Amino acid sequence: MSETSAAWAAVEAQYLRDRAARSLGIELLSVSSGTVQIAMRVRPDMLNGHGTCHGGIVFTLADTAFGYACNSRGTAMVAAGASIEFLAASSPGERLIATATETSRGERHGIYDVTIRDEAGEVRAHFRGRCARFRPAAPPSTHQGST
Amino acid sequence: MSETSAAWAAVEAQYLRDRAARSLGIELLSVSSGTVQIAMRVRPDMLNGHGTCHGGIVFTLADTAFGYACNSRGTAMVAAGASIEFLAASSPGERLIATATETSRGERHGIYDVTIRDEAGEVRAHFRGRCARFRPAAPPSTHQGST
Amino acid sequence: MSETSAAWAAVEAQYLRDRAARSLGIELLSVSSGTVQIAMRVRPDMLNGHGTCHGGIVFTLADTAFGYACNSRGTAMVAAGASIEFLAASSPGERLIATATETSRGERHGIYDVTIRDEAGEVRAHFRGRCARFRPAAPPSTHQGST
Amino acid sequence: MSETSAAWAAVEAQYLRDRAARSLGIELLSVSSGTVQIAMRVRPDMLNGHGTCHGGIVFTLADTAFGYACNSRGTAMVAAGASIEFLAASSPGERLIATATETSRGERHGIYDVTIRDEAGEVRAHFRGRCARFRPAAPPSTHQGST
Numbered sequence: 317m318s319e320t321s322a323a324w325a326a327v328e329a330q331y332l333r334d335r336a337a338r339s340l341g342i343e344l345l346s347v348s349s350g351t352v353q354i355a356m357r358v359r360p361d362m363l364n365g366h367g368t369c370h371g372g373i374v375f376t377l378a379d380t381a382f383g384y385a386c387n388s389r390g391t392a393m394v395a396a397g398a399s400i401e402f403l404a405a406s407s408p409g410e411r412l413i414a415t416a417t418e419t420s421r422g423e424r425h426g427i428y429d430v431t432i433r434d435e436a437g438e439v440r441a442h443f444r445g446r447c448a449r450f451r452p453a454a455p456p457s458t459h460q461g462s463t
Numbered sequence: 464m465s466e467t468s469a470a471w472a473a474v475e476a477q478y479l480r481d482r483a484a485r486s487l488g489i490e491l492l493s494v495s496s497g498t499v500q501i502a503m504r505v506r507p508d509m510l511n512g513h514g515t516c517h518g519g520i521v522f523t524l525a526d527t528a529f530g531y532a533c534n535s536r537g538t539a540m541v542a543a544g545a546s547i548e549f550l551a552a553s554s555p556g557e558r559l560i561a562t563a564t565e566t567s568r569g570e571r572h573g574i575y576d577v578t579i580r581d582e583a584g585e586v587r588a589h590f591r592g593r594c595a596r597f598r599p600a601a602p603p604s605t606h607q608g609s610t
Numbered sequence: 611m612s613e614t615s616a617a618w619a620a621v622e623a624q625y626l627r628d629r630a631a632r633s634l635g636i637e638l639l640s641v642s643s644g645t646v647q648i649a650m651r652v653r654p655d656m657l658n659g660h661g662t663c664h665g666g667i668v669f670t671l672a673d674t675a676f677g678y679a680c681n682s683r684g685t686a687m688v689a690a691g692a693s694i695e696f697l698a699a700s701s702p703g704e705r706l707i708a709t710a711t712e713t714s715r716g717e718r719h720g721i722y723d724v725t726i727r728d729e730a731g732e733v734r735a736h737f738r739g740r741c742a743r744f745r746p747a748a749p750p751s752t753h754q755g756s757t
Numbered sequence: 758m759s760e761t762s763a764a765w766a767a768v769e770a771q772y773l774r775d776r777a778a779r780s781l782g783i784e785l786l787s788v789s790s791g792t793v794q795i796a797m798r799v800r801p802d803m804l805n806g807h808g809t810c811h812g813g814i815v816f817t818l819a820d821t822a823f824g825y826a827c828n829s830r831g832t833a834m835v836a837a838g839a840s841i842e843f844l845a846a847s848s849p850g851e852r853l854i855a856t857a858t859e860t861s862r863g864e865r866h867g868i869y870d871v872t873i874r875d876e877a878g879e880v881r882a883h884f885r886g887r888c889a890r891f892r893p894a895a896p897p898s899t900h901q902g903s904t
Contacts, residue, residue: 336517339508361486370483371542372523379519395518399546399840427883442868546693548721574736589721630811633802655780664777665836666817673813689812693840
């Protein structure tokens with residue numbers, strides 16, 4: 317199996333188990349090692365109080381592309397954190413395309429950048445995600461949030 | 464009307480128009496000027512490929528609390544960007560509580576911090592959002608994304 | 611030795627080895643477990659092309675407070691990343707005060723928030739830093755930056 | 758004057774006024790519209806308590822490249838915020854090279870990505886900065902930091 321076929325197989329398996337992504341109507345467009353492109357159409361139940369696509373749903377699209385890209389090499393990684401910049405709002409009916417690329421990848425950590433565009437190519441948001449090698453869950457007492 | 468009643472009225476009106484938040488089952492718990500608490504129960508259709516709550520949905524809960532808090536003073540603000548740190552995963556059936564507080568607020572900009580906890584108070588995620596005064600949309604040619 | 615005395619001793623030892631902090635004239639004001647306050651006066655050689663304190667120097671002050679706070683518990687931690695929001699510029703001669711507090715702390719990771727204020731208490735910047743348990747250096751081939 | 762000559766002239770003028778950058782020994786390598794490359798050698802007075810280059814100084818190098826890139830088009834912009842991921846530490850004597858590229862640019866806002874590498878091309882840090890159109894200073898009462 318070529319590296320690209322292996323990447324597609326790894327991402328497709330993850331996508332098939334990803335109920336959140338599928339319930340948002342996200343579709344896989346292309347996959348290669350470290351790079352993933354997915355799409356989502358803005359539905360009425362995705363709108364916020366301003367009548368545009370909820371920023372959280374835009375983030376979810378980007379986060380999904382990021383999650384697939386960081387697992388496309390076959391090693392299980394989990395998201396540690398992310399940031400997003402919103403450039404322009406999206407309207408109901410629009411189809412958004414998220415493209416994730418690999419900015420850095422080591423044994424234990426990776427950084428992926430995702431750009432969200434509309435079908436005409438206009439940028440709607442820039443996202444940067446950080447992932448870390450998956451480890452078995454630590455006991456609940458591990459984190460002591462003080463705020 | 465007291466400041467707190469006005470804040471509640473402003474946020475409740477926004478919540479009633481917020482189809483995305485209501486379709487995720489988000490409920491308003493408390494509101495005062497600059498501070499909002501909301502909750503959401505993790506449903507099966509919110510799970511990612513690892514069987515835990517999709518990071519995008521956790522972000523959406525935090526982003527919703529942020530959006531309500533930055534509009535609780537009556538001036539229309541929009542999200543400009545945000546970052547999130549994921550500390551621990553959330554399981555189906557768990558009820559997550561998001562608390563947004565005001566870290567900075569000026570005429571044109573604000574910074575709000577949101578903590579996501581489970582019902583026992585364990586922290587699941589920390590979020591920081593930046594908002595800006597709402598302005599009428601700029602023409603589509605305004606942004607020239609080069610990436 | 612009390613927890614606070616131990617924290618002060620740990621931070622003071624780090625400060626004495628921190629040539630960058632001392633060459634910027636940073637002074638230690640107070641230390642307790644997870645919380646550190648330091649100060650710095652804006653010098654002419656810290657100004658950017660706009661005649662105000664260089665954002666990198668403001669960040670360095672915040673990053674120093676963060677670094678001390680995350681090492682105040684005695685376990686060696688290193689900075690993994692950080693973000694900063696600049697609210698207002700600082701002029702030559704002003705004395706800036708950075709206060710770091712612990713937002714989250716686990717065995718392997720921590721999140722610290724730092725606020726930079728002038729002597730009158732006006733906020734100049736908000737900083738959030740993430741640290742990770744120190745590990746022996748990985749071989750140089752570990753990271754494969756693709757950008 | 759070509760666009761590249763104009764960019765060089767704008768950045769060089771800013772660099773000549775930038776006392777902080779020059780006191781750190783930062784040198785201009787190349788400039789074109791939206792893209793800037795600068796370098797800095799790690800000096801003993803830039804080291805932190807671990808004996809490696811202080812993260813704040815690495816940030817300052819990236820922030821300087823960002824500041825020059827966002828002003829290379831002739832319109833005055835100021836940094837609004839930034840984030841950085843530290844991948845590997847830098848030792849005294851090493852020469853670090855920062856390359857800033859334009860990820861998004863509009864009338865009022867821009868996003869620039871900066872990569873810090875050593876001379877062999879190994880990535881040490883990834884930085885993302887956000888800038889906004891310069892406006893005359895608001896009165897000090899504008900920001901009401903509540904933290």
